[in-house]
Amino acid sequence: MRSSKWGTLRSPVAYLFVAPALLIFLVFSIGPTVYTFALSLFKWNKFNPALSKFIGLENYKTVFTGTGNPSFFDTLGVSFYYVAGMVIGGTALGLLLAVLLARGGRALASARTMVFLPHVTPVVATSLVWVWIFNPQFGLANLVVHATGHHNIDFLGDSRWAMPAVLIYSLWHELGFVTVVFLGGLTTISTELAEAAKLDGANRWQEFWFVTFPQLRPVVTLVLLIESVASLQAFTQFFVMTKGGPGYATSTLGFQLYQQAFVFSNTGYAAALAVVLFVITAALSILQLRLQGDRPAKAPRPSTFSRTTRTASTRSQSSSL
Amino acid sequence: MKRHTVTALAAGAAIAALALTGCSGNSADSSSGSKGAPTLAAGKKVTITFAEAMASGALKTELEKVTQEFESKNPNITVELQAQPDYGTLKTKIDAAVTAGTPPTIAQVYGDWAAAYAQSEVLEPLTDYAAADPSATDGLYKGIKNSLYIDKTLYMWPFNASALVTFYNPDLLKAAGVEAPKTWDDFATVAKAVSKDGVVALPIDPGSSSGPAGGTTIFELMAQANGTPVFKDDGTPQFDSPDVVKALQTLVDLKKAGAVQTGTNYPGETALGAQKGVFDISTSTSFYYDQQAVGGKFQLAVAPVPAAADGTRINQINGTNVTMFNKASDDQKAAAWKYMQFLTEAETQSEWAQATGYLPVNPKTLDLPDMKDYIAKNPYVTFASEDLANSSATPPYAWVEEASGDLAAALQSALAGNASPADALKDAQAKAAAAQKAAQ
Numbered sequence: 001m002r003s004s005k006w007g008t009l010r011s012p013v014a015y016l017f018v019a020p021a022l023l024i025f026l027v028f029s030i031g032p033t034v035y036t037f038a039l040s041l042f043k044w045n046k047f048n049p050a051l052s053k054f055i056g057l058e059n060y061k062t063v064f065t066g067t068g069n070p071s072f073f074d075t076l077g078v079s080f081y082y083v084a085g086m087v088i089g090g091t092a093l094g095l096l097l098a099v100l101l102a103r104g105g106r107a108l109a110s111a112r113t114m115v116f117l118p119h120v121t122p123v124v125a126t127s128l129v130w131v132w133i134f135n136p137q138f139g140l141a142n143l144v145v146h147a148t149g150h151h152n153i154d155f156l157g158d159s160r161w162a163m164p165a166v167l168i169y170s171l172w173h174e175l176g177f178v179t180v181v182f183l184g185g186l187t188t189i190s191t192e193l194a195e196a197a198k199l200d201g202a203n204r205w206q207e208f209w210f211v212t213f214p215q216l217r218p219v220v221t222l223v224l225l226i227e228s229v230a231s232l233q234a235f236t237q238f239f240v241m242t243k244g245g246p247g248y249a250t251s252t253l254g255f256q257l258y259q260q261a262f263v264f265s266n267t268g269y270a271a272a273l274a275v276v277l278f279v280i281t282a283a284l285s286i287l288q289l290r291l292q293g294d295r296p297a298k299a300p301r302p303s304t305f306s307r308t309t310r311t312a313s314t315r316s317q318s319s320s321l
Numbered sequence: 322m323k324r325h326t327v328t329a330l331a332a333g334a335a336i337a338a339l340a341l342t343g344c345s346g347n348s349a350d351s352s353s354g355s356k357g358a359p360t361l362a363a364g365k366k367v368t369i370t371f372a373e374a375m376a377s378g379a380l381k382t383e384l385e386k387v388t389q390e391f392e393s394k395n396p397n398i399t400v401e402l403q404a405q406p407d408y409g410t411l412k413t414k415i416d417a418a419v420t421a422g423t424p425p426t427i428a429q430v431y432g433d434w435a436a437a438y439a440q441s442e443v444l445e446p447l448t449d450y451a452a453a454d455p456s457a458t459d460g461l462y463k464g465i466k467n468s469l470y471i472d473k474t475l476y477m478w479p480f481n482a483s484a485l486v487t488f489y490n491p492d493l494l495k496a497a498g499v500e501a502p503k504t505w506d507d508f509a510t511v512a513k514a515v516s517k518d519g520v521v522a523l524p525i526d527p528g529s530s531s532g533p534a535g536g537t538t539i540f541e542l543m544a545q546a547n548g549t550p551v552f553k554d555d556g557t558p559q560f561d562s563p564d565v566v567k568a569l570q571t572l573v574d575l576k577k578a579g580a581v582q583t584g585t586n587y588p589g590e591t592a593l594g595a596q597k598g599v600f601d602i603s604t605s606t607s608f609y610y611d612q613q614a615v616g617g618k619f620q621l622a623v624a625p626v627p628a629a630a631d632g633t634r635i636n637q638i639n640g641t642n643v644t645m646f647n648k649a650s651d652d653q654k655a656a657a658w659k660y661m662q663f664l665t666e667a668e669t670q671s672e673w674a675q676a677t678g679y680l681p682v683n684p685k686t687l688d689l690p691d692m693k694d695y696i697a698k699n700p701y702v703t704f705a706s707e708d709l710a711n712s713s714a715t716p717p718y719a720w721v722e723e724a725s726g727d728l729a730a731a732l733q734s735a736l737a738g739n740a741s742p743a744d745a746l747k748d749a750q751a752k753a754a755a756a757q758k759a760a761q
Contacts, residue, residue, distance in 0.1 A: 046420045047441035069727070069752045070530075137524065137582055137592060157583040159739040243529035246733035247740075251530065262413060263531050264723045265437060
């Protein structure tokens with residue numbers, strides 16, 4: 001679409017068509033974002049704004065000197081622990097499940113449905129169910145622990161176990177989505193290359209790692225992006241399962257934002273945390289998009305592995321697999 | 322470049338608007354001085370709203386019933402009950418309504434919530450209202466009366482009060498050859514004796530940094546029984562005092578011995594009902610819920626909470642008060658005050674206590690014939706009321722909410738074995754002191 005005196009759109013009437021969407025975006029996204037930034041410069045009294053006080057960058061000083069309660073850096077560490085667990089664990093397990101479920105058949109179709117089912121359940125309701133699964137006295141999880149000859153584990157009440165427990169729940173809830181995305185990706189890749197690799201003597205792992213995975217790289221990038229942003233913003237499971245505890249062991253940035261704003265009414269500090277979370281999320285997204293942009297997926301040319309055009313050079317490439 | 326300019330202008334405009342809001346007067350809403358209590362003209366119709374958390378079981382039906390009785394006696398006043406499912410949701414809703422400038426006329430509040438509202442000048446001082454009938458205030462238990470004041474100004478009126486009692490399974494005590502403990506020292510011995518074969522003496526929920534739960538209240542009683550309450554009367558935290566550390570050490574030792582277990586969602590009640598717990602130290606209002614959990618499997622017994630080593634019973638006033646917001650019209654304020662007084666009349670309190678398990682806030686209630694019959698059938702009401710009469714509530718200061726969260730977090734850490742009691746409480750003390758400093 002060429003530029004004109006009307007900007008990127010060709011006619012002023014076009015702006016009328018996009019105006020409702022722009023207005024909604026402005027009111028519900030841009031406006032609150034700017035407002036949040038402004039709030040972060042105040043010691044804000046949400047009950048009576050007349051008593052609010054402009055304090056400049058004081059809230060950011062509290063954030064970056066780690067003098068908040070809990071320290072911003074502790075919170076950031078907890079957030080990255082969760083993000084790493086979700087992104088690495090979610091991507092690896094999702095990919096594994098997708099590869100296993102990629103073949104056709106009625107049984108596998110049912111399995112796909114079962115894997116996806118948790119994702120469509122409400123997080124609040126299923127979090128409550130998992131609270132009971134992790135109950136130290138009556139929970140199912142401890143039945144498994146007992147069966148292995150160990151003592152009861154207080155999954156949600158022990159700092160060492162609380163985050164792994166939330167991760168187990170979150171992975172259970174999210175894996176279906178990641179798996180379906182990978183399944184979609186697997187349907188788009190060339191089967192000819194895999195067949196050629198098999199003929200060249202590649203085993204299943206080599207076929208996956210050197211043929212399938214490189215072609216899936218754009219999908220992996222997408223999953224990494226979605227998972228890291230979603231994990232950074234995760235809140236409900238922490239609110240229901242641990243309330244940020246025990247101590248502050250599961251107090252993520254998102255949870256702290258809620259706690260400071262709505263429990264302790266430290267609105268200005270919470271706004272500063274929100275701005276920092278926004279910057280981190282945006283930076284991560286840009287970084288991942290850049291990485292994807294700089295290194296486009298280099299799927300081997302079909303002819304390289306084509307049965308009819310196989311050459312000595314492809315033989316040597318295959319033999320190095 | 323142009324986009325940057327627009328963004329900068331938008332941000333600047335937002336900051337300027339906020340600064341103007343911050344500097345502008347809000348005198349109409351911020352009046353906290355005394356100007357005399359308003360009166361309601363006879364026959365003038367008025368509607369008031371009451372944000373409350375009495376949303377289930379007998380609590381819901383009884384509040385609706387007494388409200389209807391009030392409306393029958395005052396046909397010109399309509400009370401709209403705005404029931405919320407729990408106190409957390411109630412606070413969120415009240416906060417949102419106050420922030421939006423449309424608070425309810427009156428609301429159920431804890432002392433620290435009310436302190437934050439009072440500090441923000443959105444509450445109606447009730448001193449002048451109560452001055453018209455000093456006997457109404459003087460007729461309350463001393464501890465209840467004291468809990469209504471914030472910086473010597475009356476901001477709250479009592480509603481649903483309770484004290485802690487010990488619910489227990491007498492069969493499991495008998496099987497272990499022990500009796501209900503009289504002191505906390507006894508409790509530690511008995512708890513260890515009964516905790517075997519999958520039975521845990523006392524499952525507790527410490528709560529979290531977002532807010533303490535019953536387990537933290539039990540810990541607070543133990544600390545006070547040792548000689549030092551966790552908060553001074555002026556709200557100053559004293560979490561790292563030796564008596565408080567000793568109380569937490571006792572709980573940690575009990576946990577190591579398998580006599581205490583942490584959990585969520587009223588774990589004491591659940592375990593008691595499943596015959597996997599022996600004690601549930603909870604408020605008197607839990608009687609109904611504990612009985613439901615037990616379901617006739619054994620005869621639920623009730624005893625006072627364990628006392629200090631010298632036999633002095635230490636308890637804490639639980640429950641909430643009612644507060645009034647100054648956005649209401651004078652007619653609404655007058656009608657709301659009438660309703661608040663009705664809720665604490667001896668007859669209303671008697672009916673309310675019998676239906677819900679809350680304790681009367683007015684000692685005169687105990688002399689009513691129907692209340693005497695009720696006490697004869699539920700003897701625990703006598704000692705629970707005695708405890709209520711001699712107890713005090715958590716000091717009503719805005720920082721107490723955050724400080725109590727720090728205390729609950731310390732309890733969680735120490736019970737999970739992630740920090741020693743002394744270290745966990747030292748850390749909580751530092752955080753609570755910082756919260757106090759920031760709020761003052």
